[in-house]
Amino acid sequence: MARPRSTLVSVEDTPFYHCTSRCVRKSWLTGVDKYTGQSYEHRRDWVESRLLELASVFAIDVSAYAVMSNHLHLVLRVDIFEANSWTDREVVEHWHQLFKGTDITQKFTKGEVIESVEVSSLKHSIAQYRGRLSDISWFMRALNEPIARMANKEDNCTGRFWEGRFKSQALLGEAAVLACMAYVDLNPVRAKMADNLEQSDHTSIQLRIKSALNGEQPSTLLPFVGNERKDMPKGLMFSAKDYLQLVDDTGRVIRNDKRGAISATSLKVLQRLNIPQANWIKLTSGFSRLFKGPVGTLEELDAYCEHLERKRRQGAANCRRWLDSA
Template sequence: MARPRSTLVSIEDTPFYHCISKCVRQSWLTGVDKYTGKSYEHRRDWVESRILELAEVFAIDVAAYAVMSNHLHLVLRVDIFEANSWTDREVVEHWHQLFKGTDITQKFAQGEVIESFEVAGLKHSIAQYRSRLSDISWFMRALNEPIARRANKEDGCTGRFWEGRFKSQALLDETAVLACMAYVDLNPIRAKVADTPETSDFTSIQKRIKAAIKGEQPEALLPFVGNEQKEMVKGLMFSVKDYLQLVDETGRIIRADKRGAISPESQKILNRLNIPQENWLKLTTEFSRLFKGPVGTPQELDVYCEHLERKRRQGAANCQRWLCSS
């Protein structure tokens, strides 16, 4: 039986979550359907464009994504501090980029006078929107529903396009976050639909590489900010150059037809994460198979389960085996 989303998300323990949505029909989300020969490649642009659009609207950052043939992966970071810092008008403006809102919120957004009897309703709507704009379930709803409608219209049918629920798992430490990001970014290489990260179309790694060539980082993605944690800059506490090199070298090892090895520079990242190279390769090739629930050290898993009042520590054995170097 599926768990309520409220028993899976604990912002107190981590803002990072790995989300997966799969198509429920035989026809593909993207790519070429091997049964009919029909190409759905154009849908990849639908999905990627929508992901990047939502990253600008929600108080949720996109750390990684990959749009595959019949499913998609996302690594998201919930930023409730950003949502709470928005003014009431900013909350309404963000919400109206995606949804119509109410007559009262429309009046408020247009600067019209709000009558006294409308104030309570307006405040309720704003509080509701603020909460939803930092909610993973609403992010995934805003992503999946428009894609499903467009695909159904194109296919001339009705009914479910996605599985009933998207899957999500908490990433409880930086090792889990970085390993999951690399796992997501290397999806096309493992699936043998791309030879290198830079040729992996409609993925976050390709977008990061294109920006890095210009000495930049993609505005729509959660940035790498290096190791300057003392300034509390929002972002991933590694350098983008180190991450791109680590993913490239990992991809070369995964590909049987390419020579590859972890360089001393990339080994420094693994040393910082306190994870052996063989564990890293296992995580980045089998992450979804190894972990069906939250991912982190046994100590972090204990705290997470305690906060959510969960008696069973799902995946504890694999967390112990693959995330602990001892």
């Protein structure tokens, strides 16, 4: 039985979550249908464009993504602090980029006089919007629903486009986050849809590589900010160069038709994560098969389950085997 989303999200334990949406019946509704030959590849661009647009509206950062032929992988970071730092006007302006709001919120953004009897309703709406703008369920709703409507209109049909419920799992430590990001970024290479990372269309790794060629990082993705230090900016505490090297090395190893090995630079990253090379290859090859629930060390898993009052530690055996076995 599916759990309520509120019993899966604990920002006290982690802001990072791996989310997956699949097309109904695993049909190739965003790729090339193997049976009819019909191409829907252009819809992958729809998804990617919408995703990056939402990253600028919500207090949710995109760390990694891969838009595949019949499913979508995301690694998201919820930023409660950003949502709480917005002024009331900023909250409403963000919300109105996606939704109409109410007559009162429209008056508020236009600077019109708010009657005393409307103040309570306005405050309620602002509080509601602030919560929704840092809510993964609302993020996925704002992503998936417009794509479904566009696809149904194109196909001149009605009905579901995505499966009814997206899947999400908590990533409880930096080892789980980085392994999941690499797993997501390597999707096209593993599926042999691309020969290398540069050719992995509609992925975050391709976007990061393009920006890296100009000595930059993508403004639409959560950046890599290096090692922990004073006045630490928001981001992933690794070097962007090291991450790109690690994912490239890993992709060469997991492709049976390519020779490759983990470089000394990448081995240092794995040592910092306390993950043996063999475990890393297993994690980045089959993350979704290995873990159906929260992912982290047993200590991290215990804290997460305690906060959410969950008696059963789902996936504890694989967490121990692949993340606690160093």
